[in-house]
Amino acid sequence: xxxxxxxxxxxxxxxxxxxxxxxxxxxxxxxxxxxxxxxxxxxxxxxxxxxxxxxxxxxxxxxxxxxxxxxxxxxxxxxxxxxxxxxxxxxxxxxxxxxxxxxxxxxxxxxxxxxxxxxxxxxxxxxxxxxxxxxxxxxxxxxxxxxxxxxxxxxxxxxxxxxxxxxxxxxxxxxxxxxxxxxxxxxxxxxxxxxxxxxxxxxxxxxxxxxxxxxxxxxxxxxxxxxxxxxxxxxxxxxxxxxxxxxxxxxxxxxxxxxxxxxxxxxxxxxxxxxxxxxxxxxxxxxxxxxxxxxxxxxxxxxxxxxxxxxxxxxxxxxxxxxxxxxxxxxxxxxxxxxxxxxxxxxxxxxxxxxxxxxxxxxxxxxxxxxxxxxxxxxxxxxxxxxxxxxxxxxxxxxxxxxxxxxxxxxxxxxxxxxxxxxx
Amino acid sequence: xxxxxxxxxxxxxxxxxxxxxxxxxxxxxxxxxxxxxxxxxxxxxxxxxxxxxxxxxxxxxxxxxxxxxxxxxxxxxxxxxxxxxxxxxxxxxxxxxxxxxxxxxxxxxxxxxxxxxxxxxxxxxxxxxxxxxxxxxxxxxxxxxxxxxxxxxxxxxxxxxxxxxxxxxxxxxxxxxxxxxxxxxxxxxxxxxxxxxxxxxxxxxxxxxxxxxxxxxxxxxxxxxxxxxxxxxxxxxxxxxxxxxxxxxxxxxxxxxxxxxxxxxxxxxxxxxxxxxxxxxxxxxxxxxxxxxxxxxxxxxxxxxxxxxxxxxxxxxxxxxxxxxxxxxxxxxxxxxxxxxxxxxxxxxxxxxxxxxxxxxxxxxxxxxxxxxxxxxxxxxxxxxxxxxxxxxxxxxxxxxxxxxxxxxxxxxxxxxxxxxxxx
Numbered sequence: 001x002x003x004x005x006x007x008x009x010x011x012x013x014x015x016x017x018x019x020x021x022x023x024x025x026x027x028x029x030x031x032x033x034x035x036x037x038x039x040x041x042x043x044x045x046x047x048x049x050x051x052x053x054x055x056x057x058x059x060x061x062x063x064x065x066x067x068x069x070x071x072x073x074x075x076x077x078x079x080x081x082x083x084x085x086x087x088x089x090x091x092x093x094x095x096x097x098x099x100x101x102x103x104x105x106x107x108x109x110x111x112x113x114x115x116x117x118x119x120x121x122x123x124x125x126x127x128x129x130x131x132x133x134x135x136x137x138x139x140x141x142x143x144x145x146x147x148x149x150x151x152x153x154x155x156x157x158x159x160x161x162x163x164x165x166x167x168x169x170x171x172x173x174x175x176x177x178x179x180x181x182x183x184x185x186x187x188x189x190x191x192x193x194x195x196x197x198x199x200x201x202x203x204x205x206x207x208x209x210x211x212x213x214x215x216x217x218x219x220x221x222x223x224x225x226x227x228x229x230x231x232x233x234x235x236x237x238x239x240x241x242x243x244x245x246x247x248x249x250x251x252x253x254x255x256x257x258x259x260x261x262x263x264x265x266x267x268x269x270x271x272x273x274x275x276x277x278x279x280x281x282x283x284x285x286x287x288x289x290x291x292x293x294x295x296x297x298x299x300x301x302x303x304x305x306x307x308x309x310x311x312x313x314x315x316x317x318x319x320x321x322x323x324x325x326x327x328x329x330x331x332x333x334x335x336x337x338x339x340x341x342x343x344x345x346x347x348x349x350x351x352x353x354x355x356x357x358x359x360x361x362x363x364x365x366x367x368x369x370x371x372x373x374x375x376x377x378x379x380x381x382x383x384x385x386x387x388x389x390x391x392x393x394x395x396x397x398x399x400x401x402x403x404x405x406x407x408x409x410x411x412x413x414x415x416x417x418x419x420x421x422x423x424x
Numbered sequence: 425x426x427x428x429x430x431x432x433x434x435x436x437x438x439x440x441x442x443x444x445x446x447x448x449x450x451x452x453x454x455x456x457x458x459x460x461x462x463x464x465x466x467x468x469x470x471x472x473x474x475x476x477x478x479x480x481x482x483x484x485x486x487x488x489x490x491x492x493x494x495x496x497x498x499x500x501x502x503x504x505x506x507x508x509x510x511x512x513x514x515x516x517x518x519x520x521x522x523x524x525x526x527x528x529x530x531x532x533x534x535x536x537x538x539x540x541x542x543x544x545x546x547x548x549x550x551x552x553x554x555x556x557x558x559x560x561x562x563x564x565x566x567x568x569x570x571x572x573x574x575x576x577x578x579x580x581x582x583x584x585x586x587x588x589x590x591x592x593x594x595x596x597x598x599x600x601x602x603x604x605x606x607x608x609x610x611x612x613x614x615x616x617x618x619x620x621x622x623x624x625x626x627x628x629x630x631x632x633x634x635x636x637x638x639x640x641x642x643x644x645x646x647x648x649x650x651x652x653x654x655x656x657x658x659x660x661x662x663x664x665x666x667x668x669x670x671x672x673x674x675x676x677x678x679x680x681x682x683x684x685x686x687x688x689x690x691x692x693x694x695x696x697x698x699x700x701x702x703x704x705x706x707x708x709x710x711x712x713x714x715x716x717x718x719x720x721x722x723x724x725x726x727x728x729x730x731x732x733x734x735x736x737x738x739x740x741x742x743x744x745x746x747x748x749x750x751x752x753x754x755x756x757x758x759x760x761x762x763x764x765x766x767x768x769x770x771x772x773x774x775x776x777x778x779x780x781x782x783x784x785x786x787x788x789x790x791x792x793x794x795x796x797x798x799x800x801x802x803x804x805x806x807x808x809x810x811x812x813x814x815x816x817x818x819x820x821x822x823x824x825x826x827x828x829x830x831x832x833x834x835x836x837x838x839x840x841x842x843x844x845x846x847x848x
């Protein structure tokens with residue numbers, strides 16, 4: 001695998017005055033081209049770059065530098081490059097011409113420094129500013145720091161050059177997955193296991209298997225299976241599906257509610273909810289999408305016992321005898337809001353988010369769910385979440401309600417589904 | 425000048441999957457403490473850190489590392505540090521105890537790696553996650569990568585330690601503030617202005633004024649005024665209060681609902697809500713606190729027109745003629761839920777979260793609020809949020825409802841309040 005490194009130069013960056021954004025853009029594009037970005041170094045405009053480049057030129061195949069090309073005396077990137085590559089700086093007549101067109105008679109000594117290019121390097125014209133970049137194609141590219149200038153050159157000149165040099169077939173193929181309701185550390189375990197199992201099943205050495213990477217988001221984890229072959233990537237995906245259980249890992253960049261919405265749209269359904277421990281979070285997630293009022297009627301957040309009785313007609317006896325965290329209560333909540341709303345489908349959630357309020361029978365993390373509709377009747381299930389924190393129990397409960405609602409609409413047996421859910 | 429370096433470890437960073445934000449925060453704080461940040465290096469979770477640290481330990485006075493402390497096999501920072509400092513890794517019993525409290529019986533081999541600490545290093549407890557950090561005070565600090573964990577340790581343990589070591593007593597003094605409903609860039613502007621104004625008013629040079637730093641959280645920004653004198657810090661605070669308007673900046677580390685809860689507890693009140701565009705987010709925030717069912721009855725998330733009519737008895741004519749985003753609708757929503765719940769106080773929210781659905785009269789970002797109670801009658805106000813995104817309009821609307829509810833309970837005139845709110 002080709003190695004690359006980024007040098008981001010700017011005193012405002014190391015002083016924490018401005019936020020660097022170049023590194024992410026460049027690293028992401030280089031990764032997609034199949035480079036392994038080995039290091040990103042941010043240094044001030046003080047000559048440190050010489051030492052950094054000195055180290056990198058012998059260690060990596062490709063170097064990209066940004067910044068330090070301005071006309072002021074502390075912009076010393078061009079001198080550093082010339083020194084490292086042991087060539088003199090020479091005035092580039094075409095670049096001088098272009099600069100003259102921009103600056104006109106105000107062209108001065110300082111400006112002229114900007115068109116001094118290390119001998120043997122190719123000039124990269126700057127369509128957005130005064131400082132041109134320069135490169136040794138495929139080896140080192142030196143770009144100005146201002147984002148508009150840098151990005152125009154990166155997309156317009158450098159990416160095309162790199163893609164041309166790499167030729168066909170070197171772009172790294174990958175499979176993007178979306179994972180729900182799975183703590184990061186559990187997903188890592190599951191991925192390692194899925195890769196091992198697939199490698200054994202297909203009699204492939206582990207070194208030939210896809211690599212994986214994750215990006216944790218608020219209500220899901222994006223998972224990438226990269227390299228290897230399409231068949232093996234697909235197989236690892238299916239093994240992982242088997243390990244986590246149904247509907248928790250999906251192909252593509254899927255938001256939590258995307259597949260539920262497909263069902264709601266296809267079947268033209270309206271949904272109402274009744275929430276206790278999640279306090280409205282399920283409804284919030286369901287209405288994250290613009291235009292959701294077409295399918296989402298609303299949700300009755302009945303946090304107090306009294307609200308469950310008054311709005312949803314949960315019986316006083318149930319609450320007294322079995323409590324709000326019970327099959328009977330969530331059944332009545334789901335059926336109550338179905339009647340109240342006149343919707344096609346309803347869901348309900350009631351559980352113990354903690355940190356207190358748990359008991360031996362109903363520890364913190366116990367959450368009951370029910371779903372009701374004329375078509376599929378009433379179904380309830382109970383999940384026991386690891387009680388990492390109140391917030392995390394509430395989040396996983398709301399996510400579960402949405403995943404289970406989708407399965408309920410499809411007509412699945414929810415007990416079957418949750419019995420296959422591992423690592424929640 | 426003391427030299428510092430930052431090592432940011434994370435494979436997702438060098439692959440351009442996530443954007444680093446640690447570097448700016450740490451560099452900014454270190455610069456303010458008088459350090460010169462000589463280098464920021466971002467490397468993957470693959471052992472590269474050994475080489476980087478090897479180079480840095482002899483070149484700089486202070487090293488901060490973040491990332492690579494998780495339980496997975498590629499999190500190898502602790503091994504690297506032990507190797508560089510030529511000490512063994514030893515199990516820290518206190519850290520193991522804390523981890524056991526969080527993870528319980530599910531404590532496994534991978535988890536246990538997290539409490540192996542290089543011998544002679546001091547453990548830095550992690551109040552937000554499972555991986556503790558460790559340090560040699562004033563020399564090297566090793567922190568986990570997740571922002572919530574890293575920032576809590578940085579502000580809670582490391583900054584105080586560094587300030588203590590620097591021995592500049594005045595730097596140590598600070599005033600902590602909590603800021604609500606203010607975009608970060610606007611807060612920076614407001615702080616700069618407040619410092620300038622106070623400096624002019626007290627005839628003090630800018631160099632003698634307090635420094636400020638911010639930490640952006642999901643529903644608030646923590647703001648620190650540091651150094652200078654107590655009088656000037658207080659004055660900057662009051663000037664800032666004047667600039668942002670009432671109840672948006674408060675002394676101390678205050679959660680969004682803390683002051684509202686003080687009111688509810690003091691007066692023994694129960695609250696019910698009626699939400700449209702926020703889709704349950706206000707109720708979710710109100711129930712983030714354990715034990716909230718004592719004061720929070722619930723919230724009727726009436727997303728569809730029909731739900732507003734059926735549950736809250738909003739009149740069909742109002743919805744037809746004035747629409748759901750109107751004074752008349754929010755009045756009826758608040759009064760409807762007050763009747764339905766029998767609570768002491770109610771609130772309602774209805775607005776246009778976007779991205780579509782706006783008009784010339786009611787652009788995206790227009791949100792109406794009403795509050796009702798037998799004691800204070802019904803009051804409504806309208807806010808126009810900058811329509812950064814659907815999510816951001818919804819978040820600011822929910823936060824506003826909570827801040828306004830508190831003011832309503834106190835008996836303030838809400839029109840007076842919102843007319844003084846700048847930069848929303």
